[in-house]
Amino acid sequence: MTTQAGPTDVDVRAEQVFFEFLGNPPDVEPYASYRWFHEHAPVFRGSNGMIVLSRFADVDAVLRHRDMGRGEESVQHLTDLPPRLLEPVMRRWKRTMVFANPPLHTKMRRKVGAQFLPRHVEAMRELVARRARETMDALADSPGADFVTTVASPLGGAAVADLLGVPEDDRAELARLSPRSMGVFDPMTATSDLEAAAAAEITMADYFADALEERRTAPRDDLLTRLVAPADGDPLEPIEMVAAAANLTNAGNDTTTNLLSNSMYALLTHPEQLRRLREHPELVPRAVEELARFDPPLNLNPRTALVKTTVAGLDLEPGEIVVGIQGAANRDPRRYTDPDALDLGRDEGVSLAFGGGAHFCMGAHLGRLVMSEFLTCLITRFSGAEPAATPRRRPGHNLRGFAELPVRLSR
Numbered sequence: 001m002t003t004q005a006g007p008t009d010v011d012v013r014a015e016q017v018f019f020e021f022l023g024n025p026p027d028v029e030p031y032a033s034y035r036w037f038h039e040h041a042p043v044f045r046g047s048n049g050m051i052v053l054s055r056f057a058d059v060d061a062v063l064r065h066r067d068m069g070r071g072e073e074s075v076q077h078l079t080d081l082p083p084r085l086l087e088p089v090m091r092r093w094k095r096t097m098v099f100a101n102p103p104l105h106t107k108m109r110r111k112v113g114a115q116f117l118p119r120h121v122e123a124m125r126e127l128v129a130r131r132a133r134e135t136m137d138a139l140a141d142s143p144g145a146d147f148v149t150t151v152a153s154p155l156g157g158a159a160v161a162d163l164l165g166v167p168e169d170d171r172a173e174l175a176r177l178s179p180r181s182m183g184v185f186d187p188m189t190a191t192s193d194l195e196a197a198a199a200a201e202i203t204m205a206d207y208f209a210d211a212l213e214e215r216r217t218a219p220r221d222d223l224l225t226r227l228v229a230p231a232d233g234d235p236l237e238p239i240e241m242v243a244a245a246a247n248l249t250n251a252g253n254d255t256t257t258n259l260l261s262n263s264m265y266a267l268l269t270h271p272e273q274l275r276r277l278r279e280h281p282e283l284v285p286r287a288v289e290e291l292a293r294f295d296p297p298l299n300l301n302p303r304t305a306l307v308k309t310t311v312a313g314l315d316l317e318p319g320e321i322v323v324g325i326q327g328a329a330n331r332d333p334r335r336y337t338d339p340d341a342l343d344l345g346r347d348e349g350v351s352l353a354f355g356g357g358a359h360f361c362m363g364a365h366l367g368r369l370v371m372s373e374f375l376t377c378l379i380t381r382f383s384g385a386e387p388a389a390t391p392r393r394r395p396g397h398n399l400r401g402f403a404e405l406p407v408r409l410s411r
């Protein structure tokens with residue numbers, strides 16, 4: 001496809017299917033739309049020029065291509081914010097890893113990554129396992145309680161807070177601020193909610209600026225301390241550390257919570273796979289990858305051409321936007337055998353659930369550890385799990401998760 005080509009009939013129909021899928025009620029699964037894209041329009045151009053991809057090979061190629069990076073679509077809607085809110089938000093946005101391009105992105109990945117190594121995550125295993133046991137026991141003690149609020153959210157939230165070293169007393173406030181603050185970078189946020197979102201972003205940044213300052217004088221064994229006092233003696237700039245702490249909090253909370261909930265739901269609706277896992281606990285690592293492939297928390301991932309380039313057969317001009325439907329790529333029949341089947345023994349490589357290329361999820365090792373301790377707890381401590389009432393998906397098909405998932409665990 002070249003940038004000059006006008007819309008075809010397939011483009012027009014595909015765009016309709018795309019918006020229908022995004023606008024569907026939350027309990028309508030997106031998989032029929034994903035199958036349609038694979039069969040009829042694996043590459044299409046929307047009327048606004050945006051190109052949408054659904055094949056694994058194409059989405060993967062775009063995520064990995066060095067000419068494809070981050071554009072400004074996450075802040076273009078902020079024009080009406082008063083300068084006292086806009087300026088601090090924009091200063092940090094420019095320094096936030098997930099929105100940054102090289103060379104700043106490369107520097108931040110290297111410096112934050114050096115303080116968030118597999119051994120730092122492995123050191124958290126016992127603590128995560130204990131939290132998994134405590135939250136799952138609480139669920140078993142109140143049969144039919146909500147898995148999201150009893151297990152997924154506290155377990156996911158605690159993992160990120162433990163990593164950073166956020167004291168227990170501050171966690172509830174951060175858990176309230178984080179989703180609000182993310183709204184400022186979401187073009188779908190209603191204009192009337194933007195000021196509150198910006199204020200939450202600023203409050204959260206102030207919190208981390210104070211916490212980092214405190215670690216400077218009173219070091220602890222946590223990521224915030226490692227950021228202010230790295231072993232190489234060459235820390236990030238203060239604003240970059242604040243942006244990194246907020247980015248880790250925002251990127252880690254909801255995703256882990258949703259992956260836990262989506263996985264619990266997948267197991268409840270595929271009891272034979274849960275039985276199989278119980279009989280073959282050695283499958284836990286594969287099960288983590290398969291559950292993430294099967295129902296990933298993040299379904300869409302945009303990239304912008306930073307220069308004139310060719311990728312996945314597309315000739316792109318600078319500024320052109322390509323959206324990869326990661327959730328569809330994970331169900332690509334060209335990549336996976338029987339892609340709509342949940343197969344906890346599947347051994348067909350990692351999916352795109354954690355992204356790919358330069359922005360590959362920085363917390364994937366922690367997310368995987370939380371998932372693996374949750375699954376181990378589920379199959380070793382409990383003899384059964386069943387749905388207790390109709391679950392409720394949270395709205396939206398990009399960030400997929402549950403608002404409510406009542407579960408009954410038996411010991």
Ligand code: HEM
Nearest residue numbers: 097098251252255256259298353354355359361362363367
């Ligand atoms: C467990 C479920 C998780 C899933 C499914 C997930 C998924 C993703 C995906 C798809 C991306 C790529 C975004 C992009 O391409 O722009 C990403 C990036 C990121 N994730 Fe995760 N994530 C999870 C957990 C975590 C955790 C626990 C943390 C931190 C504690 C974390 C921190 C990050 C950060 C900082 C980035 C940005 C990396 C960059 O732009 O270089 N994630 N994640």
